[in-house]
Amino acid sequence: MAHAAPAAPRGRTQLGAATWVAPVLAVVYGFWAAGIDRDAGPITWGNVLFGVVAGVVAAGLFVAVRAVAPSLPRELRAMVWAAFAGIAFGFLYSLTDASVLRSTVMAGIFATAVGAVVFYRAYTHE
Secondary structure (H helix, E strand, O other): OOOOOOOOOOOOOOOHHHHHHHHHHHHHHHHHHHHHHHOOOOOOHHHHHHHHHHHHHHHHHHHHHHHHHHHOOHHHHHHHHHHHHHHHHHHHHHOOOOOHHHHHHHHHHHHHHHHHHHHHHHHHOO
16 A cells, blocks of 8 residues: 655645744844843833844844755854854843943854854754
8 A cells, every 4th residue: 555645734834833923032032132132111112123224134134044054064053053053142241231241242152052052953963
């Protein structure tokens, strides 16, 4: 008896369930950046615009990295995701009025952790 291959679920795109990640990332990152930039002061249109721009840029870079990363070798893929995460984290950390050196060190630590996790996952799942 011949068995048919399972059909793909209807209504799903190539990205699958992860299509919601970019909009959620934009909203969360934008709120976080605007909240740090506001620094407990009143909410102004400048804060709102800053949050919207930061969220859109972060989501756009996420979509670009997500589109490019699968075609890269696992080492380069880990480096690309690490760079994205480190830059995104470093930018938010720099908004807290920390020194440039401290922001760079914290971003480097975060990027190293993300790169190690991505490399491990790619290495064990390929």
